[in-house]
Amino acid sequence: xxxxxxxxxxxxxxxxKYVELRCDPISGHTALYWYRQSLGQGPEFLIYxxxxxxxxxxxxxxxxFFAVRPEGSVSTLKIQRTERGDxxxxxCASSLTGVAGELFFGEGSRLTVL
Amino acid sequence: KQEVTQIPAALSxxxxxxxxxxxxxxxxxxxxxxxxxxxxxxxxTSLLLIQSSQREQTSxxxxxxxDKSSGRSTLYIAASQPGDSATYLCAVGGAYxxxxxxxxxxGTELSVKP
Numbered sequence: 001x002x003x004x005x006x007x008x009x010x011x012x013x014x015x016x017k018y019v020e021l022r023c024d025p026i027s028g029h030t031a032l033y034w035y036r037q038s039l040g041q042g043p044e045f046l047i048y049x050x051x052x053x054x055x056x057x058x059x060x061x062x063x064x065f066f067a068v069r070p071e072g073s074v075s076t077l078k079i080q081r082t083e084r085g086d087x088x089x090x091x092c093a094s095s096l097t098g099v100a101g102e103l104f105f106g107e108g109s110r111l112t113v114l
Numbered sequence: 115k116q117e118v119t120q121i122p123a124a125l126s127x128x129x130x131x132x133x134x135x136x137x138x139x140x141x142x143x144x145x146x147x148x149x150x151x152x153x154x155x156x157x158x159t160s161l162l163l164i165q166s167s168q169r170e171q172t173s174x175x176x177x178x179x180x181d182k183s184s185g186r187s188t189l190y191i192a193a194s195q196p197g198d199s200a201t202y203l204c205a206v207g208g209a210y211x212x213x214x215x216x217x218x219x220x221g222t223e224l225s226v227k228p
Contacts, residue, residue, distance in 0.1 A: 004157075033214050042118070042203055042218030043158070056215060091157060095214050103148070103214045105157040 002026075004106035006092050012112045013082055021077045021109045025094030032075050033103065034067055035091040043091055049075060082113045116141045120204055120219035127194055128227050135189040135222045137204030142182050148216065149178050149189050150203040158203065162189070194226045 005024040013019055025032050031050055035043035045059040049069045057067070064082075069075040079086055089108040096102075117140045127133055137147075146165050150158040162171045162178040164187070170179040177190040191198060201223045205216035 031214060040220070042205070042220050043216075044218070045215050048215055059215075093158075093214060102160050102163050103158075103216070104160065105150075107155075107157040 004092055004094055004104055006090075006106035006109050008109055009107065010110045010112075012114065014114050015082060015084060017082050017113075019079045019082055019111060021079075021090050021111070023075045023077070023092030023106060025073065025075070025092070026104055029094035029096055029104075030072070031095045031097060032069060033093045033095075034075070034077050035093065037089045037091055037108070039088075046077070046090075079111075082111075084113050087111055087113045116144075116206060116208060116217045118204060118206055118217050118219040120202075120222050122222060123220065124223040124225075126225040126227065129194060129196060131194050131226075132190070132192050133194055133224075135191070135202050135204075135224070137187040137189070137219055139185045139187075139206050139217075141208075142185050143208070144182065145207045147178075147180055147187050147207070148205050149176075149187075150205065152201045152203060152221070154200075161202075191224075194224075196226045196228050199224055199226050 007022045033048050034046040037043040047067050048056040052072045064080045066078045089110045091108045093103040093105045119138050121136045148163045149161045151161050152158050164171050164180045175192040180187045201221040203218055203221045205218040207216055
């Protein structure tokens with residue numbers, strides 16, 4: 001696609017529910033990243049995929065968070081047993097290769113946990 | 115642990131002024147540094163990418179400089195316009211093999227008054 005696409009743009013859920021957030025990167029980009037941004041803060045790294053594999057998942061806050069990228073394109077961030085503290089904007093980015101270069105971000109998925 | 119700080123947190127200027135946004139980082143062993151723009155409720159747009167071997171990059175009215183040894187970068191905006199109003203984020207990349215794993219500052223919220 002022309003840019004990084006994220007769905008849903010907004011998600012409101014209740015504490016304890018399961019949530020999936022989807023990211024469709026720029027066509028041909030092999031590297032995909034998930035970041036989380038809380039209000040008034042800069043984004044924080046969660047996980048980085050190179051192709052289908054998670055090259056670095058050191059930013060995932062706990063085992064309730066999981067992400068997949070089964071075919072090396074679309075990625076899904078999965079959050080189990082959501083908590084109010086998970087409320088944030090989840091940003092996805094892609095880059096052409098895994099080499100440190102320019103990142104292209106989507107507009108984010110705003111998650112609100114009631 | 116790398117920490118990135120941006121000063122000031124907010125800035126309001128009249129249209130036409132030249133201005134400087136500051137970014138500092140604690141660990142000088144960076145691979146690159148990027149400046150991003152974020153409009154309210156939107157994702158991040160890459161403005162300038164400076165590799166660690168470079169001293170500056172320019173794009174239109176924007177000029178970013180990097181002094182790795184002192185852990186500082188500045189973003190210079192010439193002849194500011196109301197359309198420049200946004201939050202500006204600085205982010206550093208730690209190593210070649212860390213791809214787009216960036217450490218962000220908290221951002222500077224810029225308001226340019228007509």
